[in-house]
Amino acid sequence: MLQFDSALVWFRRDLRNYDHAALYAALKASRRVFCAFLFDTEILDKLPAATDRRVEFIWHSIAELKQALESTGGGLLVRHGGARDEIPRLAAQLKVDAVYANHDYEPAAMARDRAVERALGAQNIVFLTCKDQVIFEKDEVLTQGGRPYTVFTPYRNAWLKKLEPFFLKPYPVDKYRERLARPPATKMPTLASLGFQQTDLTGLGLPAGMSGARMLLGAFMSRMTQYHEQRDYPDLEGTSRLSVHLRFGTVSVRELARAAYLEASCGAQAWLNELAWRDFYFMILHHYPHVVGHAFRREYDALEFPNNKKLFAAWCGARTGYPLVDAAMRQINQTGYMHNRLRMVAASFLVKDLHVDWRWGERYFAGHLNDFDLAANNGGWQWAASTGCDAQPYFRIFNPVTQSQKFDPQGGFIRKYVPELAGCDEKSIHAPWLMTPEQQKNAGVIIGRNYPAPVVDHAAARLRALELYKSVRR
DNA sequence: TTTTGAGTTGTTCGA
DNA sequence: GTCGAACAACTCAAA
Numbered sequence: 470m471l472q473f474d475s476a477l478v479w480f481r482r483d484l485r486n487y488d489h490a491a492l493y494a495a496l497k498a499s500r501r502v503f504c505a506f507l508f509d510t511e512i513l514d515k516l517p518a519a520t521d522r523r524v525e526f527i528w529h530s531i532a533e534l535k536q537a538l539e540s541t542g543g544g545l546l547v548r549h550g551g552a553r554d555e556i557p558r559l560a561a562q563l564k565v566d567a568v569y570a571n572h573d574y575e576p577a578a579m580a581r582d583r584a585v586e587r588a589l590g591a592q593n594i595v596f597l598t599c600k601d602q603v604i605f606e607k608d609e610v611l612t613q614g615g616r617p618y619t620v621f622t623p624y625r626n627a628w629l630k631k632l633e634p635f636f637l638k639p640y641p642v643d644k645y646r647e648r649l650a651r652p653p654a655t656k657m658p659t660l661a662s663l664g665f666q667q668t669d670l671t672g673l674g675l676p677a678g679m680s681g682a683r684m685l686l687g688a689f690m691s692r693m694t695q696y697h698e699q700r701d702y703p704d705l706e707g708t709s710r711l712s713v714h715l716r717f718g719t720v721s722v723r724e725l726a727r728a729a730y731l732e733a734s735c736g737a738q739a740w741l742n743e744l745a746w747r748d749f750y751f752m753i754l755h756h757y758p759h760v761v762g763h764a765f766r767r768e769y770d771a772l773e774f775p776n777n778k779k780l781f782a783a784w785c786g787a788r789t790g791y792p793l794v795d796a797a798m799r800q801i802n803q804t805g806y807m808h809n810r811l812r813m814v815a816a817s818f819l820v821k822d823l824h825v826d827w828r829w830g831e832r833y834f835a836g837h838l839n840d841f842d843l844a845a846n847n848g849g850w851q852w853a854a855s856t857g858c859d860a861q862p863y864f865r866i867f868n869p870v871t872q873s874q875k876f877d878p879q880g881g882f883i884r885k886y887v888p889e890l891a892g893c894d895e896k897s898i899h900a901p902w903l904m905t906p907e908q909q910k911n912a913g914v915i916i917g918r919n920y921p922a923p924v925v926d927h928a929a930a931r932l933r934a935l936e937l938y939k940s941v942r943r
Numbered sequence: 944t945t946t947t948g949a950g951t952t953g954t955t956c957g958a
Numbered sequence: 959g960t961c962g963a964a965c966a967a968c969t970c971a972a973a
Contacts, residue, residue, distance in 0.1 A: 864965050865953045
């Protein structure tokens with residue numbers, strides 16, 4: 470039933486033209502539907518560098534989305550400005566009755582949306598939002614007592630129990646595609662006009678847009694059955710690499726969940742589990758927004774981290790002397806990506822070995838990860854720092870050498886990112902400082918000269934971390 | 944209300 | 959080298 474003469478769909482982190490909740494809702498309710506994307510100055514102006522892979526990823530994805538919408542009779546208005554002014558202005562110019570968007574769960578985005586809603590309301594334009602980027606949101610999966618879960622496993626069990634094909638159905642956008650309106654022809658801003666330079670995303674294994682996601686998903690489908698066995702080895706192509714596409718919505722989470730749901734393999738189930746984690750952290754952020762800046766368990770805000778700036782700089786600069794940690798940090802520094810296992814190793818090392826506040830690490834990852842997502846990043850860091858819901862117990866401290874031997878047994882990943890150590894055999898590459906001077910010479914590396922000696926002693930650092938955490942629990 | 948079982952991803956120590 | 963216990967008690971969720 471038609472409710473509106475015309476509507477505007479505001480794209481944010483949902484850069485696709487299929488299985489799109491807000492687009493479908495708008496098309497279903499309106500005679501004509503315009504589409505718009507905003508390069509938001511509130512976000513872009515805060516970015517420190519002139520090259521930012523995320524902006525570039527978005528730009529390419531937007532270019533593709535625009536073309537896709539145009540090929541079905543519609544179009545995409547692309548603007549550069551502040552959302553609080555620009556969206557109401559655009560809505561007024563187009564004389565729409567409603568603006569549609571998909572839910573965003575981050576506190577800053579929610580504040581922005583409330584402001585936009587007020588401004589639109591003042592012009593008698595309604596602002597309608599939809600669930601799109603998760604399978605179950607906010608209050609859809611609750612305990613029997615009607616409270617949000619704070620422990621993952623019972624949450625996941627309830628999540629899986631509720632999961633039915635109905636919730637995974639794609640929104641059939643095509644059904645109403647003749648209602649897509651062609652907006653007045655305008656040029657899309659160039660990357661340079663936004664103040665950013667082009668790099669080589671594809672060279673980093675980061676193909677943008679719906680087509681990039683399609684390619685990665687297609688390749689992953691044949692590996693999905695092995696996911697549970699291969700996902701922990703950074704030197705293998707075990708994961709989907711779709712995180713950045715989930716971040717910007719160039720793939721639909723329903724489509725991914727459907728792919729896993731329809732397959733009974735252990736790999737598919739393990740992967741589905743990861744999608745449940747994603748929902749879990751969005752839900753946690755919604756119900757417990759204090760996790761932004763504070764420990765989920767507030768008593769852990771009392772932890773007094775020494776925060777040695779030199780050690781933090783060594784971690785950032787991949788000069789800790791622990792090969793797997795340094796390889797991980799070079800991976801994020803060079804590519805904007807870090808393998809999930811390594812995120813845990815690097816996080817544990819920063820907090821439990823270098824005794825640096827988890828928020829420093831969280832901020833660093835936020836600035837460097839292409840797939841950075843507030844909810845998941847915060848959840849992961851709090852888990853590693855033992856301050857979160859379902860936290861790793863405080864005495865569970867990753868040993869960076871053991872992790873290296875377990876998950877990069879041949880040292881292939883280390884060799885790729887720390888070529889100084891390429892000449893080490895697979896035994897000594899995990900702890901190269903243990904080599905005799907002669908072995909070092911044969912391996913072509915002198916510890917302390919070509920590659921740093923360990924900045925801390927793990928055994929001693931571990932004991933100190935135990936003390937640090939003990940003082941809070943007393 | 945009380946009880947019970949369980950809790951992402953680990954490490955170390957000593958037998 | 960392999961194995962089990964200890965790490966420490968607490969909170970959550972469900973029965």
